[in-house]
Amino acid sequence: MSRVKLTETVFRDAHQSLLATRMRTRDMLPIAEMLDQVGFFSMEVWGGATFDSCIRFLNEDPWERLRALKLAMPNTRLQMLLRGQNLVGYRHYADDVVEKFVERAAVNGVDVFRIFDAVNDIRNMKVAIKTARRMDVHVQGTVCYTISPVHTNELFTKMAVELADLGCDSICIKDMAGLITPHNAYELIRSMKEEIDLPIDLHSHCTSGMAPMSCIFACEAGVDILDTAMSPLGWGSSQPPTESIVASLEGTPYDTGLDLKLLTEIKRYFEKLMEVYAPVFNPISARIDTNVLVYQVPGGMLSNLVSQLIEQKAMNKYDDVLAEIPRVREDLGYPPLVTPTSQIIGSQAVLNVLTGERYKAVPKEVRDYVKGLYGKPPAEIKPKIKAEILEDEEAITDRPADFISPEYEVAKKEAEELGIVKKEEDILTYALYSQVAAKFLRGDAKEEPLRKKKKKNKTAADASDDVMDGKPVAFNIEVDGEAYLVKVAPVGMTIQEAEPKAPVDGVTVPMQGVIIRFLVEEGARVSKGDAVAVLEAMKMENEIYANKSGVVREIYAEVGETISPGDVVMAIE
Numbered sequence: 001m002s003r004v005k006l007t008e009t010v011f012r013d014a015h016q017s018l019l020a021t022r023m024r025t026r027d028m029l030p031i032a033e034m035l036d037q038v039g040f041f042s043m044e045v046w047g048g049a050t051f052d053s054c055i056r057f058l059n060e061d062p063w064e065r066l067r068a069l070k071l072a073m074p075n076t077r078l079q080m081l082l083r084g085q086n087l088v089g090y091r092h093y094a095d096d097v098v099e100k101f102v103e104r105a106a107v108n109g110v111d112v113f114r115i116f117d118a119v120n121d122i123r124n125m126k127v128a129i130k131t132a133r134r135m136d137v138h139v140q141g142t143v144c145y146t147i148s149p150v151h152t153n154e155l156f157t158k159m160a161v162e163l164a165d166l167g168c169d170s171i172c173i174k175d176m177a178g179l180i181t182p183h184n185a186y187e188l189i190r191s192m193k194e195e196i197d198l199p200i201d202l203h204s205h206c207t208s209g210m211a212p213m214s215c216i217f218a219c220e221a222g223v224d225i226l227d228t229a230m231s232p233l234g235w236g237s238s239q240p241p242t243e244s245i246v247a248s249l250e251g252t253p254y255d256t257g258l259d260l261k262l263l264t265e266i267k268r269y270f271e272k273l274m275e276v277y278a279p280v281f282n283p284i285s286a287r288i289d290t291n292v293l294v295y296q297v298p299g300g301m302l303s304n305l306v307s308q309l310i311e312q313k314a315m316n317k318y319d320d321v322l323a324e325i326p327r328v329r330e331d332l333g334y335p336p337l338v339t340p341t342s343q344i345i346g347s348q349a350v351l352n353v354l355t356g357e358r359y360k361a362v363p364k365e366v367r368d369y370v371k372g373l374y375g376k377p378p379a380e381i382k383p384k385i386k387a388e389i390l391e392d393e394e395a396i397t398d399r400p401a402d403f404i405s406p407e408y409e410v411a412k413k414e415a416e417e418l419g420i421v422k423k424e425e426d427i428l429t430y431a432l433y434s435q436v437a438a439k440f441l442r443g444d445a446k447e448e449p450l451r452k453k454k455k456k457n458k459t460a461a462d463a464s465d466d467v468m469d470g471k472p473v474a475f476n477i478e479v480d481g482e483a484y485l486v487k488v489a490p491v492g493m494t495i496q497e498a499e500p501k502a503p504v505d506g507v508t509v510p511m512q513g514v515i516i517r518f519l520v521e522e523g524a525r526v527s528k529g530d531a532v533a534v535l536e537a538m539k540m541e542n543e544i545y546a547n548k549s550g551v552v553r554e555i556y557a558e559v560g561e562t563i564s565p566g567d568v569v570m571a572i573e
């Protein structure tokens with residue numbers, strides 16, 4: 001009897017998809033022992049956004065989480081999601097950092113490494129795969145699934161064969177946007193099974209509503225492992241519910257053999273836990289969203305987009321941005337939409353719409369992508385757009401990490417000088433997330449209270465207090481799935497829009513963000529179109545250009561200041 005195995009994602013992808021990656025270790029440990037008895041193929045517990053979230057929002061050491069879970073679950077393989085040369089960060093790191101990171105992750109308890117690259121460029125996965133193999137752990141080579149004129153089952157199968165040739169122990173089809181249809185899940189798995197003799201895992205998301213059906217068709221095609229999430233954290237933009245999949249397969253040749261009663265007991269724990277996490281639970285992410293079938297935008301990216309547009313006070317542009325995303329994706333060679341390419345494509349689409357001129361503003365990350373620093377895009381980038389973005393620069397065609405000098409010793413020295421190294425892993429945390437890591441390792445980070453978001457989207461009670469105090473209050477409200485920003489003020493008080501900070505003629509920014517540096521000083525001579533400042537918006541670095549030629553008369557903003565669209569940052573005469 002061919003048994004289908006399950007990878008349980010409740011400690012990683014499920015809460016990343018539904019709870020903004022905010023689940024705390026202390027809420028995992030009480031149920032870990034029971035989960036350990038289920039008999040999953042593996043539990044996905046680490047990597048993806050969990051590392052970032054731990055140090056940025058939870059004041060938790062991700063390495064300690066890993067060790068604690070390892071102790072609590074000695075019978076279950078612990079799995080992590082690793083973004084190839086990006087590890088768990090947002091840029092490519094040098095080979096020595098990749099090697100050290102994979103080594104330490106294995107030593108601290110990761111048994112299964114699921115390794116992917118956002119543009120399916122195997123050169124970005126090789127060092128991680130090689131190191132994981134050396135550490136004698138299970139290496140799952142990953143194919144990012146997407147739909148485009150260049151992505152065919154033949155191409156995906158060819159990639160799976162190459163990953164098998166590199167010595168991977170299993171292959172994962174990573175359908176991060178929930179785009180795979182039941183029929184194509186069947187076809188693709190059959191195609192891979194004909195070429196390689198490795199277990200195949202289907203990882204999908206319920207975003208479009210098709211994933212549970214695709215799981216069943218995958219079984220018919222001989223899939224070996226399915227990714228599921230305990231039902232209170234299943235559905236929506238998360239994985240199909242574990243209990244439902246177990247029940248569906250019971251008594252069939254694909255029976256998982258897992259105990260539904262035990263799972264139901266475990267489920268009760270997560271039901272209660274969801275009440276605790278209600279403040280960070282976004283109902284939009286729990287919904288089936290068939291838009292994804294048309295726009296091919298993953299659920300996480302959609303909710304990101306909504307919050308970016310609300311921040312930019314441009315929610316009325318939502319439909320325009322959604323329509324722009326596939327165009328940008330086509331221009332840039334059809335990358336799969338997954339971290340970090342989803343941010344790259346999403347931010348460029350937002351900028352194209354907000355500035356009213358396509359590729360007028362191009363973030364550094366987009367330029368780097370076009371330059372080839374993220375690897376080889378699946379299709380050619382449109383030559384005209386490439387030339388426009390790169391100007392005189394040449395794109396690279398070699399493996400991007402070949403251009404990155406060793407970083408580990410540099411990070412080690414810096415971190416030691418800062419006095420923040422207590423263990424070897426701290427150096428890696430610092431190498432990946434320098435500023436955020438330094439703050440965390442110094443002990444200056446604070447756990448974000450779980451009520452925070454409620455405060456931001458104020459409760460009626462909080463808000464009425466503010467209104468009583470005579471302050472206007474802003475609400476994000478949702479009507480028929482559209483978010484609107486409304487302001488409420490006490491009777492007799494008018495709501496005033498913020499005054500512009502300076503005379504209107506000057507260098508303005510197209511979007512809200514934080515000034516991270518100025519590239520010129522007062523008195524400098526600049527030409528129209530010169531980059532004069534760098535604004536961080538939507539996790540991207542955006543250059544701000546001189547509006548005319550002349551001398552920088554005055555700079556009105558400071559580094560670290562938050563700037564809104566239309567604010568004048570400097571005057572040029």
Ligand code: CO
Pocket residue numbers: 013175176203204205
């Ligand atoms: Co996923």
